Amino acid sequence: KKVVYLIPLSVCVQRSTALYINQSLSGKWSLSNSNGSLCLAAEVPGCVHSALQQQGYIQDPYFRFNDVSYGWIALYNWTYVNVFTVTKQKVHLVFDGVDTVASVWLNGILVGETDNMFRRYVISLSSPVLYASERRKAHSAYKVPPECPPDVQRGECHVNFIRKEQSSFSxxxxxxxxxxxxxxxxRLEAFDVLQLIQISYVPLYSILSQWDIQVELLVDVVQTINGEVTISVPELDSEQTFQTQFLSGKTKSTFILHINTVRLWWPNGHGDQPFYLLSVRGFQNRIVILNTESKVYFRTVELVQEPVVGSPGLSFYFRINGKPIFLKGSNWIPSCLLRGILISNHNNIPGDISSPWSPLDANMNALRVWGGGVYEQDVFYSICDELGIMVWQDFMFACAMYPTEDNFIQTVREEVIQQVWRLKSHPSIIVWSGNNENEAALATDWFSIPAFQRPTYIKDYVTLYVNNIRTIVQEEDESRPFLVSSPTNGAESEQEGWVAANPYDTHYGDTHYYSYTLDCWDWRTFPRARFASEYGFQSWPSFSTLQPVSLAEDWSYNSDFAAHRQHHAGGNQEMLLQAALHFNLPNSTEPQKRFADTLYITQVMQAQCVKTQTEFYRRSQSEIIEGKGHTMGALYWQLNDIWQAPSWSSIEFGGKWKMLHYFAKDFFSAVLPVGFEDDGTLLIYAISDLNHDLKLRVTVYTWTELDPVCTLKSDLVLVHGGSAVAVFKEPVATVLAGCGRCTRLTCLLTFHLEDPSSSQQGPTNHHFLCSPKDAQGLQRPNITEDKSGYTVTLHSASVAPFVWLDVGNIPGQFSSNGFLMVSRNITVAFNAWRPTSVTELSKSLTITSLMDVY
Known part of the structure; x- marks a missing residue:
């Protein structure tokens, strides 16, 4: 059953003097459901949910249990209607994004159909839930697992049969x-001569130390044109004119402009991100018929998979402009599920919209756009270009098998062509990846596929990702590497027929790793991988984020609301069990405080766990131990949130930083000291992205006092860029004996790196000699504060771990937060993201440290 767009067209016979008109049809449309019971105004771009909320038919979809209460919306078919006029010879009706299954009618005539959220259609909506179910029924030969998500996700079934954001079904x-x-x-695109559909420009470096800009034009022409195209980069005094012929209809033309010396684009922390303006002009009989200008960046990228000295397997790292780069970052999920939805206090906050400002603030240089979401907006990639954020770009397939019927393959092929053409001009994208975890799902039998059917699913896998997606990408974009899956053994997976026996083999490729029961403070539990592209731990968001979508009766860790928001089986209990390994759990008799304290302790646990694992990966970049190591990337799961609920994110829905994100600012610092123990010996590594002469200063404290017990120093060491060097190695017993009155239970360590002039480089790090719950002398620090403008000076009477400043729902970030306070005074600044006042901040500010929740 399908519903239509009714789009009446009034055609006028007069000709406009303009050669080309681009008329937006975004704005007000009308919307109705299939039985006619609802008819309302709707904003475009947007969605059915946003229109219903804006017109008062539904409330905040994220409030309490409304995700279930509003399930009826997705079971209706819906119709969008608009009216417009056109005055040109040739007219294109362009839909940049239709979600998802629709028929397009023009003046009562069917002019097109859509079935792919990720494609642009040049030409009402059916229920995606019913459509997916129908497509599953039509595929009768064999099942394509998973049939449904786990019950705990409260989602919909057969989502792999529809080219729609997979995570929108839960x-x-x-x-x-x-x-x-x-x-x-x-929009309406009307023209008399020529229309530019897409332009791409990819700089390619030749062996002759010369750059070639490959400019590709996809145009639609009313009738064959003999003309010329001039391509220039004025700043480089480079220009070339090409005689060309544009054939009637859609035509793809390729031009090469030769460039000699350029300034290179570098990832964040390794150099600048210069660009040049590229001008493309088309002429017919000296009349301009095409004129466009774009930014162009120059960089090379290589994925290096080669034998490793002293180890079986292959390396796996990225070389940018010939330089090996350690990728520091996170995984990006869709910035929102309901486009255009109005949610009080949660819209348009830096860090929540499609921009990587927050990754840059946390010293990241990379993001992985995960394959269960959407290909992000153009502005997302443009900002990554400008800020030097490398992008690992998945195609939108995740955690499932997929059908390979001709119609499914054909829509995927068009999707891939469009997305590669749209995105390949961005230097920030350094790798394409065919899917998320589907090789691993096949190899480790997630879906209990009978042995006799396994060849069928492997054949489907190769058909979709290798014979189609990989082939298209390699034809359309020779400027960057392609991986079939993530995780994968890369070149080794290819040797094994594209599905490796163990895609998690740490001697190859990239690895995803999660363990919620093993002690996350023990670095031995982590795989010493070549590249860690997913890992993480859950936490709850802050109370101020949950409060607008809940009631007082929900403010308990054991409430129905808490259980409903948790979509990972056993997740709430796993968080407490992990936290209890090293912390006493909150025990206030006041229910709301106990709930807020528990939220806090989950964030402390998450931050410390991901810190330990990330530091392990960063210090492993220069080592091969038992054949494993040379780790060259750490992308934790996940950066952002899509609603107010427990998740692996470091940024809450609405943009508020969790403790983890403040920790990431330190553990991704360009210069970092990392301490750990191995068989009773304390080792501290100096890690640096760039060449530095560094020395170490270690300070020992007791839990009861703020005056140091003793201080230790190392010699000056040259730490080469992209390396980790051991600068301190002593038995813990020797360190403690040298400090007189210290034991493991009474003392802790801090340490930082200094340059030759004794100026501190990078953050101060810490190493606990015991679990905080076992520490002797740890006491409530009685922190007080002095406020001055947007800064707060804290005063403490004793050592205070995990000091947390919170200003409720006032959006912004602190200069430092979640820190270990080992000084009597510390000043912290607040950067507000909207106008506020000192009075509002003072009333909202709360300060919590570990002992305050006991």
Missing amino acids: WDWGPSFPTMGLWKDV
Whole structure:
């Protein structure tokens, strides 16, 4: 059953003097459901849910249990209607994003159909839930697992049969909102001569130390044109004119502009991100028929998979402009599920919209755009270009097998072509990846596939990702590498027929790793991988984020609301069990305080766990131990949130930083000291992204006093860029004996790196000699504060671990937070993201340290 867009067209016979008109049809449309019971105005871009909320038919979809209460919306078919006029010879009706299954009618005539959220259609919406079910029934030969998500996710079934955001049907960190709508712009493109559909420009470095800019034009022409195209980069005094012929209809033309010396684009922390303006002009009989200008960046990228000295297997790292780069970052999920939805206090906050400002603030240089979401907006990649954020770009397939019927393959092929053409001009994208975890799902039998059917699923896998997606990408973009899956053994997986026996083999490729029961403070539990592209731990968001979508009766860790928001089986209990390994759990008799304290302790646990694991990966970049190591990337799961619920994110829904994100600012610092113990010996490594002469200063404290017990120093050491060097190695017993009155239970260590002039480089780090719950002398620090403008000076009477400043729902970030306070005074600044006042900040400010929750 399908519903239509009714789009009446009034055609006028007069000709406009303009050669080309681009008329937006975004804005007000009308929307109705299939039985006619609802008819309302709707904003485009947007979705059915956003229109219903804006017109008062539903409330905040994220409030309490509304994700379930509003499930009826996705079971209707819906119709969008608009009216427009056109005056040109040739007219294109362009839908940049239709979500998802629709028929397009023009003046009562069917002119097109859509079935792919990720494609642009040049030409009402059916229920995606019912459509997916129908497609599953039509595929009768064999099942394509998984049939349904786990019950705990409260999602919908058969999502792999529809080219729609897979996580919109639910995920272990998000709700089920398989909405419909015109989620991107709609416009009318009318022209008399020529229309530019797409332009791409890819700089390619030749062996002759010369750059070639490959400029590709995809145009639609009313009738064959003999003309010329001039391509220039004025700043480089480079220009070339090409005689060309544009054939009638859609035509793809390729031009090469030769460039000699350029300034290179570098990842954040390794150099600048200069660009040049590229001008493309087309002429017919000296009349301009095409004129466009774009930014162009120059960089090379290589994925290096070669034998490693002293180890079986292959390396796995990225070389940018010939330089090996350690990738420091996170995984990006969709910035929102319901486009255009109005949620009080949670819209348009830096860090929540499609921009990587927060990754840059946390010293990241990379993001992985995960394959269960969407290909992000153009602005996302443009900002990554400008800021030097490398992007690992998945294609949108995740955690499932997929069908390979001709119609499914054909829509995927068009999707891939469009997305590669749209995105390949961005230097920030350094690798394409065919899917998320589907090789691993096949290899380790996630779906209990009978042995006799396994060849069928492997054949489907190769058909979709190798014979189609990989082939298209390699034809359309020779400027960057392609991986079939993540995790994968890369070149080794290819040797094994594209599905390796163990895609998690740490001697190859990239690895995803999660363990919630093993002690996360013990670095031995982590795989010494070549590249860690997913790992992490859950935590709850802050109380101020949960409060707007809950009631007082929900403010308990054991409430129905808490259980409903948790979509990872056993997740709430796992967080407490992990926290209890090293911390006493909150025990206030006041329910709301106990709930807020428990939220805090989950964030402390998450931050410390991910810190330990990330530091392990960073210090492993220069080592091969038992054949494993040379780790060259750490992308934790996950950066952002899609609703107010427990998840692996470091940024809450709405943009508020969790403790983990403040920790990331330190553990991704360009210069970092990392301490750990191995068989009773304390080792401290100096890690540096760039060449530095560094020395170490270690300070020992007791838990009861703020005056140091003793201080230790190392000699000056040259730490080469992209390396980790051991600068301190002593038995813990020797360190403690040298400090007189210290034991493991009474003392702790801090340490930092200094340059030759004794100026501190990078953050101060810490090493606990025992679990805080076992520490002797740890006491409530009685922190007080002095406020001056947007800064707060804290005063403490004793050592205070995990000091947390919170200003409720006032959006912004602190200069430091979640820190270990080992000084009597510390000043912290607040950067507000909206206008506020000192009075508002003072009333909202709360300060919590570890002992305050006991």
